[in-house]
Amino acid sequence: MITSADRDRAADILARFREAGAAPVAAAILQPAGTLLDLYGEDIRARAFTTQDPLAGEMMLRPDFTVPVVQAHMAGASDPARYCYAGEVFRRQESDPDRPREYLQAGYEVFGASDPADADAEVFALLHEVLAPCKPIAATGDLGILIAAVEGLTTSERRRAALRRHIWRPVRFRRLMERFTGQAARPGKRAALLATLEGVPVEELVARAGTAVGLRETGEIASRLGALREDAVEPPVTRSEADVLDTLLTMEGSMAEAIDPLRDMAVDLPTLGPAADRLEARADALARRGHDPAALPFAPARNRTAMEYYDGFTFTLSAPGRPDLAPLATGGRYDALTAVLGGGRGVPAVGGVVRPGLLAGLAEGA
């Protein structure tokens, strides 16, 4: 349950965020389910409470503030802008009965800042400051590095798009890489089908297969078969490029010591050069705000599965000696999400949330 002490703590944090220049925004608790489902897919149903309104249709109790805050910004405000909020979020718990179903989040979001590295550092430093009495342990990541590596693969745009789409789904990402590097054998059935296609038009093969049902039309089947034929003669992704991806997925160390290896890897994948520059700029910005990049744990793939929208810097701040607790704060960059919700018009965005309910007994006791 949310206690009044939690609410006081949330109000204090919100006041600090306002002091930092953020405008408070309100968000409805009941959100239209459609937007969330389109954004996160069916998996959100396992995490969010769904309910039904006779007029508005399917609604969800807000699982976080990101979507309504981004929508509010995209609807009109000019860049740059800083927002803050505090309120309840609701999460279904299918696997752990001890996790709370409702708790408070206090958040701080920066939109459209001209210096993204500095905005990343600003959000991190502010949340760190708010949690300072708990002596939080930081961990950082950068999904932008993975995305940059995928962009740099010497292969078809179709393959790059497939990998990009599954950055957040490790199982499928690995399976795609196995296929694209030629490790996974193509099913015999598929080779036979592609061979048949050499002599028989798709329309005829489709007609032979049975009665057409459903919305997916023969033209769509033909177009995908065309893509499969092209893919069948596409050379495999080279071992050296695949190795770079593997290294990035498992790399762990400090933020400072990640920069040089990234530059080395940029020899194989040149798109990693700009990604290393961005990481270095962020490390410098953090140093300027008093956070030593040599002491900040960093793994590019960290928080890969946390939320499907992070596409750059990510971080968590956790309570020391309390691995049982969820992170006290989480945050990251989500530039692409703003374009999705803004109907194509995107702005750089980074933000983070604190969970005031986890602080009870941590700050006071410390």
Next chain:
Amino acid sequence: MIRLGVPSKGRLMDKTFDWFGRHGLTLSRTGNDREYAGQVEGAEITLVLLSAGEIPRELATGRIHLGVTGSDLVREKLVRWETKVETIARMGFGHADLVLAVPQVWIDVDTLDDLDAAAAQFRATHGHRLRIATKYHRQVREFLREHGVADYALVDSQGATEGTVLNGTAEAIADITSTGETLRANHLKVLDDGLIHASQATLFRSLPAAWDAPARRELDALRTRLAATG
């Protein structure tokens, strides 16, 4: 006294009675045919006749110690079912497979890999996610998440699910099938790796039920009997 829940009617009940009979326990209904009461000869067990769909819940709350029901029902109705029930015996009848099926004319789709790619293409073409009709929401969602399939939407279908594709309310289905005949009649095919769960009638033990010493002795005797009679 142990309480054993079994399906209260139909072939599932008859086969359950036969199965226990083969293992030396005679189950029978008492009173008239409309009354849901029964007895067990040869053991200190109370027979509780229930609808197969209610048995998972009764096991989870511990109101019955043992229960016979389809393993698909336990998986669908109980969150984290492994923490609530233990599988004592797969009973070898009531076979039903929960499968993912797509139109036969989708000659480019044989596997989950293909389904995922087709879903991405479908969403880009039609502006909405590829719809999969089912009543087994949890199992289908967990299966697709485990295999990293994206860009699909589950639409609820409580009956005649095979017909939803023909009727244009879904592009694919996930449903229970025993022979696949209905699927074929509706111009659908099962994906090569589209078996979500192979269900069969299963004897489950409730973990939260009160397992006092006499109940434990009775359970041990039952286990011994099952082991001896194969």
